[in-house]
Amino acid sequence: MRIKLTGEITAERLAEALQQASDELEAARTGTKIYGANLYLTPFDADGLPFDLVDDHGKSVCITITAKTGELVKPALTADGERRRNQASEEVKRQTEDKEKRHQASMERVRQIQLESKRACARAKAKFEYLNELTAQFLKDTPEHFVGELNKTIQAVWDEFDPIEPHGKNKGQPKPRPSFDFQGDELILTSPTWRYPKPQLNPIGKLHLSELEPVWRNAAWFEVVKRIAVVMEELSKQTTMVQS
Secondary structure (H helix, E strand, O other), X not given: OOOOOOXXXXXXXXXXXXXXXHHHHHHHOOOOOOOOOOOOOOOEOOOOOEOOOEOOOOOEOOOOOOOOOOOOOOOOOOHHHHHHHHHHHHHHHHHHHHHHHHHHHHHHHHHHHHHHHHHHHHHHHHHHXXXXXXXXXHHHHXXXXXXXXXXXXXXXXXXXXXXXXXXXXXOOOEOOOOEEEEEOOEEEEEOOOOOOOEEEOOOOOEEEOOEEEOOOOOHHHHHHHHHHHHHHHHHHHHHHHHHO
């Protein structure tokens, strides 16, 4: 229990505070007695400035009032008190162990999440590099056919989904259909809403953390990306069969 007094500290106010503390403790647990106390005083000089009284070592002066000979410093521990103390000690030990177990479990979950994140990043990177290599190979061997298949896929999805602009000045209007093209060995994505075409390493998306992020995040383009992935796998199988 802590006792806080504001204003001037007098013997009468200290006695009043002690009495109030005793009443609170007695109400909480019958038979309570107070043994020992630390009292911190904040003195002010006559000019109203706070100061501290220190000893030769620069430490705050400590006044200790010892118990008189024969007086109890603290009450003897009864059998019931020792039992309660042991129970409390066991409870603290149990709570500490439970806390440590929860901490270990939490750390293990964090490690598992980090490990899975690294694995996911590695998988995404491997897939990204694979798509890039596949795209480069298609652009080298059959660029017209490859780009034609990509644009046929986009056209099919646009015809099926008929996407519209969700916001902006053209909200509710049909969303312009993008298309792929190629320049030399470079895949180009164009859109009526873009001022300049954008080079693409592959038609699926770019690498972002642990996933391939598509150019647009809408239902129609997600479906485009899904179908293009199938097209690329089919083209890859056909190329392998021809080479073999």
